[in-house]
Amino acid sequence: IPHTKPLGFAGFVWTASRNPIEIWGSRAFKEPWLRANWLSVPTIIVNDPKAIRALLVDNARNYAMQPLRQRVLRPMLRDGLLTAEGELWKRTRKSLAPVFTPRNIHALAPAMAERSRLFAEGLESLPDGRADIAFQMTLLTYDILQATLFSNDITGEPKEFAEAMELFLKRMGRVDPLDILDAPAFLPRIGRLLGQRSTNYFRGVIAGTMERRRRLMETDPQAAPNDFLTMLLKAEGLSASEIEDNIITFIGAGHETTARALGWTLYLLSQAPEEREKVEAEIDALLPGLPDPATWLDSLHHTRAAFEEAMRLYPPAPSLNRTALEADRVGDMDIPAGASVLVMPWLVHRHELLWENPLDFVPSRFLPGNRESIDRFQYLPFGVGPRVCIGSSFAMQEGVIALALLMRRLRFDYVGEKPPYPVQKITVQPRGGLPMRVSRR
Ligand code: HEM
Numbered sequence: 001i002p003h004t005k006p007l008g009f010a011g012f013v014w015t016a017s018r019n020p021i022e023i024w025g026s027r028a029f030k031e032p033w034l035r036a037n038w039l040s041v042p043t044i045i046v047n048d049p050k051a052i053r054a055l056l057v058d059n060a061r062n063y064a065m066q067p068l069r070q071r072v073l074r075p076m077l078r079d080g081l082l083t084a085e086g087e088l089w090k091r092t093r094k095s096l097a098p099v100f101t102p103r104n105i106h107a108l109a110p111a112m113a114e115r116s117r118l119f120a121e122g123l124e125s126l127p128d129g130r131a132d133i134a135f136q137m138t139l140l141t142y143d144i145l146q147a148t149l150f151s152n153d154i155t156g157e158p159k160e161f162a163e164a165m166e167l168f169l170k171r172m173g174r175v176d177p178l179d180i181l182d183a184p185a186f187l188p189r190i191g192r193l194l195g196q197r198s199t200n201y202f203r204g205v206i207a208g209t210m211e212r213r214r215r216l217m218e219t220d221p222q223a224a225p226n227d228f229l230t231m232l233l234k235a236e237g238l239s240a241s242e243i244e245d246n247i248i249t250f251i252g253a254g255h256e257t258t259a260r261a262l263g264w265t266l267y268l269l270s271q272a273p274e275e276r277e278k279v280e281a282e283i284d285a286l287l288p289g290l291p292d293p294a295t296w297l298d299s300l301h302h303t304r305a306a307f308e309e310a311m312r313l314y315p316p317a318p319s320l321n322r323t324a325l326e327a328d329r330v331g332d333m334d335i336p337a338g339a340s341v342l343v344m345p346w347l348v349h350r351h352e353l354l355w356e357n358p359l360d361f362v363p364s365r366f367l368p369g370n371r372e373s374i375d376r377f378q379y380l381p382f383g384v385g386p387r388v389c390i391g392s393s394f395a396m397q398e399g400v401i402a403l404a405l406l407m408r409r410l411r412f413d414y415v416g417e418k419p420p421y422p423v424q425k426i427t428v429q430p431r432g433g434l435p436m437r438v439s440r441r
Pocket residue numbers: 081082083093249250253254255257258261315316317319320321380381382383384386387388389390391392394395
């Protein structure tokens with residue numbers, strides 16, 4: 001993707017609004033850091049792991065979430081963790097931490113496996129054996145999320161609900177020009193207005209589910225399933241509307257990302273038959289029947305490594321954007337107050353000084369024995385520092401389980417005419433999807 005000729009101002013604006021990962025020239029994959037002036041804002045792009053640590057961990061307080069992201073996402077995610085700041089963020093993170101403990105996440109493994117097994121069965125009976133696997137993975141990860149959040153107790157007309165969801169996610173990925181210009185809030189954002197009815201519907205359904213669960217917990221606590229919703233309703237320090245905002249946030253942040261990672265993994269494995277065989281052999285050895293995931297989850301080393309390597313090449317969240325509150329100096333970088341500071345997994349994960357053959361798909365980098373030599377700050381699919389992804393172990397567990405259950409029975413072969421082209425729309429997604437042939441192994 002790196003271009004070799006300078007883009008010029010118009011080319012830059014056009015490319016940045018259509019597919020931001022195309023703006024990077026080859027220098028961005030070679031230099032420890034770069035400085036630019038974008039729309040008169042000093043912008044610093046940081047690739048050096050030591051500097052990333054200094055910015056996002058050691059002096060994290062000085063680097064706030066970018067106002068644009070907040071303007072775009074806050075009307076939808078309101079007081080959820082992703083868009084909360086200051087004291088609200090601190091209190092929310094503290095209340096949610098006990099929900100995301102390893103023990104709780106492990107307890108969700110059987111539900112993840114069951115939904116993946118059912119999904120694989122559905123894929124086996126595709127009428128012509130072909131499907132857009134990018135879209136299919138969105139369906140699967142949404143299904144896993146609703147099963148682990150609500151234990152399938154999410155009602156409403158399925159079609160209406162699915163449409164409302166789709167609109168909600170589409171709107172999440174769209175930046176209104178009025179938001180870029182920071183126009184006053186009373187000026188109507190057309191996209192937002194068009195999506196309002198669906199979002200209200202979607203929120204209404206979720207509020208209904210919460211209400212039913214709350215009543216059940218009062219009248220018959222033993223009968224309440226031990227899922228995310230029950231855990232959230234028991235969490236201390238969150239109001240009902242904050243719980244609702246966080247459920248919406250988990251849906252917004254937690255299924256499209258994992259879906260993209262799964263889709264790219266299946267695509268990359270389809271292009272690397274030897275790697276795919278290693279994954280299949282390990283799954284065949286460890287999952288001959290369908291024992292409890294606890295017995296095999298931690299032993300699927302090749303499967304996990306393929307998933308991690310796919311997130312290196314195609315990080316679902318390609319960019320961590322911050323604004324410097326006060327001036328700072330890190331190594332030889334002078335960062336003025338108000339500067340935009342970008343740590344881009346898209347660049348860091350493909351950087352020539354950090355990886356051998358950075359553009360090759362080499363899952364063995366992530367096998368035990370090799371993985372330990374990867375610097376914590378050169379591999380950032382889930383970010384790093386206080387705002388690191390709270391759902392990372394959920395997503396890793398889900399990714400490995402879904403791959404194991406899908407690949408146990410099925411083989412996925414890419415049948416697109418050209419290789420898939422990555423486009424950044426919040427997540428990095430393949431333009432036009434991932435057409436694949438799905439066959440019984
Ligand atoms: C934050 C990536 C799955 C919920 C983040 C951040 C990244 C990320 C990079 C940090 C953003 C920043 O620092 O600017 C991913 C990827 C996923 C994934 C690649 C899947 C492969 C999930 C899941 C959930 C989730 C499954 C919830 C169930 C969140 C939340 C935050 C977050 C709530 C905000 C944390 C905070 O600000 O304190 N995610 N995520 N994510 N993620 Fe994830």
